[in-house]
Amino acid sequence: MDTLVLEFCFPTLNNSCKKTLHPEPQTTLIYSLLSTVTVLTVVLNLLVIISIFHFRQLHTCTNLLLLSLGVSDFLVGSILMPCQIFHYRGCWFLGDITCVVYYFSAFLSVSASVGNMVLISIDRYVAICDPLCYPTKVTIKRVKVCISLCWIFSTVHASWILRDIFKQPDMYNSCIGQCVFAVNNAEGTVDIVATFIVPFTVITVLYLRVFAVAVSQARAMRSHIGSVALQRSGAMAKKSEMKAAKTLGVLIIVFLLCSCPYYAFSVAAESNQIGASSGNAELWLIYFNSCLNPLIYTFSYPWFRRCIKRIVTLQILQPDSRQSNIL
DSSP states (O other): OOOOOEEESSSTTTBBBBEEEEEEEEEHHHHHHHHHHHHHHHHHHHHHHHEEEEEEGGGHHHHHHHHHHHHHHHHIIIIIHHHHHTTTSSSSOHHHHHHHHHHHHHHHHHHHHHHHHHHHHHHHHHHHHHHHEEEHHOOHHHHHHHHHHHHHHHHHHHHHHHHHHHTTOOOOOOBTTTTEOOOOOHHHHHHHHOOOOOOOOHHHHHHHHHHHHHHHHHHHHHTTTTTTTTHHHHHHHEEEEEEEEHHHHHHHHHHHHHHHHHHHHHHOOOOEEEOOOOOOOOHHHHHHEEEEEEHHHHHHHOOOOHHHHHHTGEEEGOOOOGOOOOO
């Protein structure tokens, strides 16, 4: 087993933190892997944002929720992942203000992602369980309001959790070159309840109901498959909604699998101190989910693959490209 060598982050300062020097092959491999994941996360989520924002045909209620999720995932790839990679050797060279920005972005993006997942679950619940009322209950205006409230709540939540280090950014640092943050029991409980227990309970209950209704509808359609053309056209509409529900169900399941280890370790941890350390595997797992989401779109949605082709070939720069037929 390789022995880790300790050196100082700032050799000229007496109160400097110690940095960890990993074996060179291990460092190179980890840097390469994490950098690849970061670039993929940024590029793929940028493609999601451009696709849904640019093409008017994609301005649906469900896609607006995916756009909001893509923004939170892009935030993870453009800010959180690079900071984690930069901090791999255990030293924080970016300053106390940047450390605060890092933690604020972390709490904001995680809260927004959870909120978006809840909204996606509600959207699919109404679409499958109450399809006739879906166009009137779920409108573009209402979805925009819900997305705005989601981001406002996430901003307030992150600001409340970090209120102390806004006043004194280095209050939890024990040496120069450190970026840590501590939460007390009350804050930790509120965070876990607000961003894990309540949202994940709502998501689970709604999707259990969605798939129960989906199974019953599938049986009903099979038993009346040859009735009349109108019934067949109705069945196709339901089939489209079912496919969307399955895709977004995969999205939510992957999110739960990636998030549960982080929250499980948070509950079981003896210390409430959080550090911006890339060695935190469960934290990287929840960040990695931001890379998986657009990959799920790529394999599930033909329109996303068409959008990627048009963006890469610069066809979106052509006049009236916003009106293109993508679906």
